Every structure is written in structure tokens, then in C-alpha cells.
Amino acid sequence: MLSNPAAQHPLVALSAGRRWLLSGLLLAAIVAWLPAGRVLLATGLWLIAPGYLLERSMPGPRPPWLLRVTLWVGISLSLVPLGYLWVTAVGGSLPAPVLIISAILLALAASWAAWRDLAGVQGQPSAATWLLMIVLAIGAWLRAEQIADLALPAWVDSVHHALMVRVAVETGRAPWTLTPYLPVVEMPYHWGYHVVIAAAWHLSGGALPDVMLWSGQLLNWLQNVAAAALALLWWRRPSAAVVAAAIVGCISWMPAYYVSWGRYTQLTGLLLLAALAIAWQQWLDSTHRRERTGWLALAALIAAGLSLVHMRIFVFGGALLAAQSIVWSLRQSRRTIIAHVAQALLAGIAAVALAGPWWWLLLRRVLVPAAAGAQSLTTGGSYAQLNYDLMWIGPNEWLVALALISGAIGVARRQAATAVLMLWVGGLAVLTNPWLVSYLAPPAGLALLIYSLTQRKWLWSGVGVLLLAINPATVRLPFLWLLPVDIAAISLFLPLSSLISGGVALIWPAQRRWWQIGGTAVLLGLALWGANQQRAIVNPITVLATAADREAIAWVAGNTDPTARFLINAAPWLPGVARGNDGGWWIMPLTGRWTSTPPALFVYGDAASVQATRQRSQQIIDYGNGQAIDLERLIATEQIDYIYTSPKGPLRPELFASRPGYEVAFAEGGVVIYRVAPDRR
Known part of the structure; x- marks a missing residue:
């Protein structure tokens, strides 16, 4: 009598689901x-x-x-x-x-x-x-x-x-x-x-x-x-x-x-x-x-x-x-x-x-x-x-x-999913553009008024009149800072992908084998083409830090006192909020050291500290714009211990290279950190 192969090989006896699980756990152990x-x-x-x-x-x-x-x-x-x-x-x-x-x-x-x-x-x-x-x-x-x-x-x-x-x-x-x-x-x-x-x-x-x-x-x-x-x-x-x-x-x-x-x-x-x-x-x-x-x-x-x-x-x-x-x-x-x-x-x-x-x-x-x-x-x-x-x-x-x-x-095929997605996109448009309400309300009010009169539903007629009163001549709705239109624009990939995929599913003859093979080839071709187009999708303008910056920050973490204060480059960003423009901006979140331009969350502080931070960053920005800013006084006032310089910002390495009282503490890949002498602060 032949033996049962599954009994001799326990792994074969496992369900397909359990074999997938074991494979996943093995892959996780390797990764x-x-x-x-x-x-x-x-x-x-x-x-x-x-x-x-x-x-x-x-x-x-x-x-x-x-x-x-x-x-x-x-x-x-x-x-x-x-x-x-x-x-x-x-x-x-x-x-x-x-x-x-x-x-x-x-x-x-x-x-x-x-x-x-x-x-x-x-x-x-x-x-x-x-x-x-x-x-x-x-x-x-x-x-x-x-x-x-x-x-x-x-x-x-x-x-x-x-x-x-x-x-x-x-x-x-x-x-x-x-x-x-x-x-x-x-x-x-x-x-x-x-x-x-x-x-x-x-x-x-x-x-x-x-x-x-x-x-x-x-x-x-x-x-x-x-x-x-x-x-x-x-x-x-x-x-x-x-x-x-x-x-x-x-x-x-x-x-x-x-x-x-x-x-x-x-x-x-x-x-x-x-x-x-x-x-x-x-x-x-x-x-x-x-x-x-x-x-x-x-x-x-x-x-x-x-x-x-x-x-x-x-x-x-x-x-x-x-x-x-x-x-x-x-x-x-x-x-x-x-x-x-x-x-x-x-x-x-x-x-x-x-x-x-x-x-x-x-x-x-x-x-x-x-x-x-x-x-x-x-x-x-x-x-x-x-x-x-x-x-x-x-x-x-x-x-x-x-x-x-x-x-x-x-819509032609009366699909409920289409209605959901289109209503959602319309809702996003109205939420991020409140002025649309004053244009959409009158037609809705007119339709409701006609309906109420023909159906003798007088309560709805009042609602219709109210909607007619909401129009561009009487109501101007402001924009809300919580809902900028750009946030909706960059989120549209979800409804767009759902609509397109639904259209393809509705018209594609899935039962025909050659259509399946052709559709698969086209889809994979488009996926590979799109992936190749996106390989370098990171915008170089938004890349503030380089490998040299990362080495400099590691040096800061290992060679400076936790209470050290750093003067770093700054650039304008939102109204009243400056940003860093090189790796020096990462010093605070990665090492805990104080920086002259902190992360943008400083705006949630008290009014006095917010104003002081804005003025400090603005001086660096103004200096980069050619205005007469007394950097020596700024360094002394803020008790700066180190200056983080790079080719990207107003505070460039050559600015302090020939000045007495500034010693090169770190230099790599264009990033130079100067140590400020005690008599300068």
C-alpha cells in the first residue's frame, strides 16, 4: 500500500495560506x-x-x-x-x-x-x-x-x-x-x-x-x-x-x-x-x-x-x-x-x-x-x-x-459609485472654495421653490427662498486657512484613480482571453513607463541637506556641548516664518542644540519668543539681501558658540575665513562650522 506523501512532508500538508505565512515570516527574518x-x-x-x-x-x-x-x-x-x-x-x-x-x-x-x-x-x-x-x-x-x-x-x-x-x-x-x-x-x-x-x-x-x-x-x-x-x-x-x-x-x-x-x-x-x-x-x-x-x-x-x-x-x-x-x-x-x-x-x-x-x-x-x-x-x-x-x-x-x-x-450606466465619487470631488471643491456656495445656492433654491409650489409643500418653499437669498450680490464667504485648495488638488489621486479604474472595468471585455492578455501587457507597460518617469521625482529645490551636512550634524552631536548655540542660514518661507536652507536647520531635531532659526513650530509659542525668533532670522535674510547688518553684534547678543556655514546661504564659509576670533571646527564637502572665540560672545 502506498504511503501518504503529505504525511511524509509536513510542509506539503500545510494549507496554502499557512505556507504563505511561513514564507512571509522567513522573508521578514532575512530583511x-x-x-x-x-x-x-x-x-x-x-x-x-x-x-x-x-x-x-x-x-x-x-x-x-x-x-x-x-x-x-x-x-x-x-x-x-x-x-x-x-x-x-x-x-x-x-x-x-x-x-x-x-x-x-x-x-x-x-x-x-x-x-x-x-x-x-x-x-x-x-x-x-x-x-x-x-x-x-x-x-x-x-x-x-x-x-x-x-x-x-x-x-x-x-x-x-x-x-x-x-x-x-x-x-x-x-x-x-x-x-x-x-x-x-x-x-x-x-x-x-x-x-x-x-x-x-x-x-x-x-x-x-x-x-x-x-x-x-x-x-x-x-x-x-x-x-x-x-x-x-x-x-x-x-x-x-x-x-x-x-x-x-x-x-x-x-x-x-x-x-x-x-x-x-x-x-x-x-x-x-x-x-x-x-x-x-x-x-x-x-x-x-x-x-x-x-x-x-x-x-x-x-x-x-x-x-x-x-x-x-x-x-x-x-x-x-x-x-x-x-x-x-x-x-x-x-x-x-x-x-x-x-x-x-x-x-x-x-x-x-x-x-x-x-x-x-x-x-x-x-x-x-x-x-x-x-x-x-x-x-x-x-x-x-x-x-x-x-x-x-x-x-x-x-x-x-x-x-x-x-x-x-x-453616469450613462447609472452607477452609484460614480455618483459617490463625483459628489465627493464636488464637496472638496466647495469646501476649499467657499465662494462657490453663493453661485450654487440660487439654482438649488429655484429648483426647490418650483418643487414646493407644484407639490404644495410650503415648508420647503421657505428653504428655497432662503437659498435664493444666498447669492454673490448678498453673501461673500471667506476662505478658511484649514482648507487651502492645494491640499485638495494633491489629494485628487484617490478619486481620479477610482473613477478611471471604474470606467475601465465597465467597458473592458474581461471574458475574452486575448483582450485580457493585451490589457495586462498595456497596463504593465504603462506602469513601467510611469515608474521610469518618476525615478527622480524629488524636486532638487526642496533638498536642503547633503551627505556633508549629515556628517556635520553627526560631528555636532559628538563634539559640542548640549547647551551650544548655533547661528545658521535662513531664507524666507511663509509670511512671518523663515526656514533654514541647508543642513544646519536639522541641528535642533537631530542633536537638541539651539539654532538661531528653529523649526517652523516656533509660531505656537508665546508672542515675545515668536517675535524675537522672527527678528533674528530676518537679520540673516536681510544680510543675504545686501543690507547692512552687524553680524558681530548679533553673535554677541545671542551668545553664539558656533556658526554653521555652507555655499547655499548668506552665511558662507569665506565670510569668516579671514576674521580673527573664528576657528574652523569642522570642514567637509563645502560645509564649514566655525567655533566662536569667547571674547566674541
Whole structure:
């Protein structure tokens, strides 16, 4: 009698799902030997494990795996900041040992849960899944290639993100207070991203710039997964998910271009937005009470986390939920709608309560001063205008055209997904351009007035008259500083990819083999072409620091007193806020030393310190513009110990080379740090 081959080979007897799990764990063990691999694994653990363990406990059937992965990320990005929030609120902290032990327990629990969940998974992935994996792999290679030449994260946001991560690591708390580095207390600036990266830094070790760069590209790559999940949510077709992933990962310049700005908080917020949309749609579509309750609770949790990560995307998420709810309500009875509205209000209250300490801080630091007239929530000028270079960056003209064509196809075929996406984009346009309300309200009022008169519903006639009164001649709505139009423009890759992928899925004859082969070849060709175009996507103008700057900062950390004070280069940025223009600006977040131009978060300090910082930076800027500035007096007044010079700024090496009292302490790659003699300060 023949023996059973499976009995002789235990690995063969395992389910396909368990074999995939073991392969993944083996790959993780190999990757962990690399510094970048440790960053990716540590960040991935915090992004996946908490959400997976919570989501798998939900009642009812599970959605497709793409939606589940996006939900895991969104839930995790909510749980970690909420943990920091409440620990901070009660006066506690999360030191490194607690985080490391928590991470080990999470890894063990998630591995054991996955082992059990994958026991019954058999068979091989479908052709669409393999194609999606190839597209995601191209996107992963591209994200790694894009940061290959960066010594430090780019541009302005990265500098203050690094300082906030440093504070979160050192205190084990939410970085509301930036002392002793800056005189900033109870800062109303979103911080959810920073505590997640702080937790990852505790696990991975290494240098903070590397942690930020690699974790940032992981967040950027996950946008491909989120876009694929949203396309699958709207269209229910795997081909739509593949097309959306290819567009966001390889063809559209957004969000890949975010690396040029260090816009990591918005990336994180958009991942939460995708998870929130999925949970909300699952709630709307659920038919069993227990399932509805679970999904609504999950949506409230994710909404609370989103308010900690990025308030602008929180508002954009509200617009998406409104669009989903409006389209859903068109097919529901009045009784069902009223019941859901009541439940949604309760979920909103729960979300605010979950993030209660943060909302209370915002109320005290932002809303109350605005109500008292001490500060304004409105803005104007260039800040409120659309930057057309951003709107039409890369292939955006083609993407917008394709999205409009796909939208027309969806409307012709009466697709609810098309209505949701178009309503969402319209909502974003109105939120970031409030003046549109005065033009949209009169036509809506006229239509409502005609309806009320013909149907004899007199209550609605009053609403129609009110809307008619809101017109450009009577109402002028201001722009809000929270919602600049550029933020919406650089977020359009999500609705655009969903619309285009839906149009392709609606018209593509998927049953014909040769069409499948041809479509696959075209899609992969476009993905590779787009990836090649984006390899050098980092804008050189936004690259402030070089490898020489990084060496100089390492020297500062190891060879200067922690209380040393540095005079560094400065350049104009936003009104009233200067920025650094070389690696000297990174001295404070990476070494803790004082710099004459600090990270931009100094604006949240008291009025006197803000004014002093502005004047100090302006003197360096004025000096670079040729004005007569007494640098000797500035150095003495500010008790400067070192001067960080480079070829990029007003403070150039040759300026101090021949002056007595200035000794070269470090010189490498054009960066020269001068030590100031005691009699000069």
C-alpha cells in the first residue's frame, strides 16, 4: 500500500495560506538584517498587528482581503495615537520597555491568529491577484529608488516632524509640548503620525532621518493598496483594483511627489480616510443589527484617530462619508434613513469622546481665541489660490480627462459609485472654495421653490427662498486657512484613480482571453513607463541637506556641548516664518542644540519668543539681501558658540575665513562650522 506523501512532508500538508505565512515570516527574518528592513518591519508591525487583531474579532462575514488590509492600517493608525493620547491626558508615559514588550506581544498574538485564520485557505491566488502583486512590487521598487540619493528628508515639514518624533520618543507622550527645545506648550498641531513613528523608532533603532525616510515611503506605498481597496469597494471588480493601484503607484505623480515635501502626515491621514470610507460603507450596507453596530463602532474609532493625525483630511473624510450617505439614502425608506442618521450622530459623539482631550485642547487653543477675535480662521492671498503647477503636475491632464470620460460612462450606466465619487470631488471643491456656495445656492433654491409650489409643500418653499437669498450680490464667504485648495488638488489621486479604474472595468471585455492578455501587457507597460518617469521625482529645490551636512550634524552631536548655540542660514518661507536652507536647520531635531532659526513650530509659542525668533532670522535674510547688518553684534547678543556655514546661504564659509576670533571646527564637502572665540560672545 502506498504511503501518504503529505504525511511524509509536513510542509506539503500545510494549507496554502499557512505556507504563505511561513514564507512571509522567513522573508521578514532575512530583511531584519538590513537597517532599512528593520525600519519597515517595525513600522509595519505597528501599522498592521493592532488593526488585524481588532478587525478579526468583528461579527459577521469578512470583506475581501484588500479591504481588510486597508482597515487594519486605519485601525492601527487610530489605536496607537489614541493610546498615546489617553496616557498623556492622565499624566503617564509610554517608555521604550513598555513599547518593546507590547510590540513583542502583538507580533506573537498576530502570528498565532494568522496561523489559525489561514488554516483553511487553499488554492492559488487568481490571475488578477498576481497582476496586482506585480504592480505593487513595481511601486515598492519605485518608492525605494526615489529616496536613494537623499541624505535627510526633504523640505520644511520634515524638520519639525523630526523634532516632534524626538519629543515623543524622549517623553513617551503626545508631543503637545516642545520644551526644552522650543517654548511651546499645548500645541494645536496634529501629532498622530509622529507617535507611530516614535514607536517604530523604539523598535528599529538607527538614525531618525532613515526611520522617517523609509517609514514615509512605506506610507506612500500603502496608498497603492488603499487606492486598490477603494476601487474594489466601489466597483466590486478585481480589474478595477489593479488599474487603481497602477495609477497611484506608478503613473500619477501624486502621492509620490509628497517625498519632496516630507508630507508624511497627509499620507497617514489619507490611509485613515480610505479605511473610514470602507467601514462606513460596510455599516450602510449591513443588514444585521450586530454587524451594523460593529462597523459603526469601527468607523467612530477610525474617525477619532483621523482627527489626531490630520484635521484637514478629517474634514475631507467627512465630505466622503456625506457623499456615500446621500447616494445610499436615495434607495432607502424615510424610516431607515432617520434610524441611520440617529446612529451616525451617536457615532460622531463617540468619536469626539474617544479623542476628547485633543478636541478640548483645540477648543481652548483655536476655537475660543477665534471666537474672541484674538486670531482668525480665515485667510486669503496666494495661500487660498490654486497652484496650477500642482494641479497639472506630470500626467494629471490625461488623468483628469480619463476620469471625466469614466464619469460620463458611469453616469450613462447609472452607477452609484460614480455618483459617490463625483459628489465627493464636488464637496472638496466647495469646501476649499467657499465662494462657490453663493453661485450654487440660487439654482438649488429655484429648483426647490418650483418643487414646493407644484407639490404644495410650503415648508420647503421657505428653504428655497432662503437659498435664493444666498447669492454673490448678498453673501461673500471667506476662505478658511484649514482648507487651502492645494491640499485638495494633491489629494485628487484617490478619486481620479477610482473613477478611471471604474470606467475601465465597465467597458473592458474581461471574458475574452486575448483582450485580457493585451490589457495586462498595456497596463504593465504603462506602469513601467510611469515608474521610469518618476525615478527622480524629488524636486532638487526642496533638498536642503547633503551627505556633508549629515556628517556635520553627526560631528555636532559628538563634539559640542548640549547647551551650544548655533547661528545658521535662513531664507524666507511663509509670511512671518523663515526656514533654514541647508543642513544646519536639522541641528535642533537631530542633536537638541539651539539654532538661531528653529523649526517652523516656533509660531505656537508665546508672542515675545515668536517675535524675537522672527527678528533674528530676518537679520540673516536681510544680510543675504545686501543690507547692512552687524553680524558681530548679533553673535554677541545671542551668545553664539558656533556658526554653521555652507555655499547655499548668506552665511558662507569665506565670510569668516579671514576674521580673527573664528576657528574652523569642522570642514567637509563645502560645509564649514566655525567655533566662536569667547571674547566674541
